[in-house]
Amino acid sequence: MSVSVVIGYILMFVGVFFFLVSAIGLLRLPDLYTRMQAATKSTTLGAISSIIGIGLMREDILIKSIILAVFILITAPISGSALIRAAYKAKSPLTNKTVVDKFREKEGE
Amino acid sequence: MIRKIIYGIFILIIVSAIAMFLRGTPFGVDKMDVGKYYLEETIPQTGAANVVTSVTLFYRGFDTLGEVTVLFTAALGVAVLLFIEDKKRKMTYVKANFVTKIGTRIVFPFILLTGAYIFMHGHLTPGGGFQGGALIATGFLLLYLAYEETSIDRKKFYLVEGLGGLTYVIVGLLGYFMRDSFLANVLPNGTLFDLLSGGIILPIYIGVGLKVGSELANIVDDLFCEVKCTGGE
Numbered sequence: 001m002s003v004s005v006v007i008g009y010i011l012m013f014v015g016v017f018f019f020l021v022s023a024i025g026l027l028r029l030p031d032l033y034t035r036m037q038a039a040t041k042s043t044t045l046g047a048i049s050s051i052i053g054i055g056l057m058r059e060d061i062l063i064k065s066i067i068l069a070v071f072i073l074i075t076a077p078i079s080g081s082a083l084i085r086a087a088y089k090a091k092s093p094l095t096n097k098t099v100v101d102k103f104r105e106k107e108g109e
Numbered sequence: 110m111i112r113k114i115i116y117g118i119f120i121l122i123i124v125s126a127i128a129m130f131l132r133g134t135p136f137g138v139d140k141m142d143v144g145k146y147y148l149e150e151t152i153p154q155t156g157a158a159n160v161v162t163s164v165t166l167f168y169r170g171f172d173t174l175g176e177v178t179v180l181f182t183a184a185l186g187v188a189v190l191l192f193i194e195d196k197k198r199k200m201t202y203v204k205a206n207f208v209t210k211i212g213t214r215i216v217f218p219f220i221l222l223t224g225a226y227i228f229m230h231g232h233l234t235p236g237g238g239f240q241g242g243a244l245i246a247t248g249f250l251l252l253y254l255a256y257e258e259t260s261i262d263r264k265k266f267y268l269v270e271g272l273g274g275l276t277y278v279i280v281g282l283l284g285y286f287m288r289d290s291f292l293a294n295v296l297p298n299g300t301l302f303d304l305l306s307g308g309i310i311l312p313i314y315i316g317v318g319l320k321v322g323s324e325l326a327n328i329v330d331d332l333f334c335e336v337k338c339t340g341g342e
Contacts, residue, residue: 074212074215074216075216077208078212081206081208082208082209082254085205086203089203
């Protein structure tokens with residue numbers, strides 16, 4: 001048990017914890033937009049920490065895992081933004097508990 | 110109700126036939142002589158490390174040529190069906206926000222690079238011409254989604270598509286004139302795990318990858334032109 005393997009296990013547990021939080025959020029939150037927040041933001045962090053943890057456990061795939069983590073860090077927020085914006089344009093309903101809608105104020109509708 | 114009973118009887122007949130057929134085969138015994146033959150004989154015969162692509166291009170090369178023709182016919186059918194005048198279908202085009210635009214600028218060259226890598230290393234790593242071409246087409250789809258003023262030069266794409274298809278036929282005809290049969294292996298096998306190994310797999314897959322990529326990009330252009338050119342907003 002070297003130091004890098006221990007750090008890898010810790011990162012794996014952090015990633016699994018964030019996956020669990022996002023799964024609970026998918027079940028509990030009331031609305032499409034809040035559920036998409038749970039499905040994009042925390043799964044991005046969970047995937048990055050899991051992949052880098054596996055790379056630290058095995059030295060020969062460390063560089064590949066870092067490249068994969070950078071790719072996920074670039075692409076997942078973009079896809080989440082585009083999907084939520086398309087859902088808003090398709091008039092998906094907001095919940096009753098909505099307080100502020102900045103997008104409508106900006107568009108001036 | 111009677112119809113449901115008849116359906117149930119049919120399903121019972123089919124399931125019992127499958128069960129009786131499976132009862133005669135011993136479980137866990139390898140009876141596939143063909144698979145064993147391919148796994149043992151492929152590398153000395155062809156020099157390709159990826160057995161699957163060597164099977165699709167050496168032992169079933171003529172079949173793959175038919176598949177390329179099927180793809181061409183499908184692209185032609187999409188282009189014919191999309192330009193029928195229909196006033197009821199109104200599609201709207203939503204402009205992308207700046208996050209998608211900047212992200213597309215970052216990711217697009219890497220997508221093209223990955224697609225080219227996949228179809229050039231078809232005899233070494235998993236993948237091949239069709240998969241690499243599909244990846245290249247997804248890059249063009251992303252470009253169309255982000256920038257609504259995108260329009261590709263159709264004539265150049267048709268030229269690339271035709272040249273890619275022609276490469277396949279020319280390599281096959283070389284095999285016909287220099288050896289005994291169509292699509293015979295005319296190039297040397299080389300050493301294993303080299304880029305220039307595996308005989309005719311490399312030129313054929315470069316042609317197929319360019320052909321499939323340009324074809325699917327043309328289909329994407331057709332789909333977006335239906336929104337922009339014919340009455341959409």
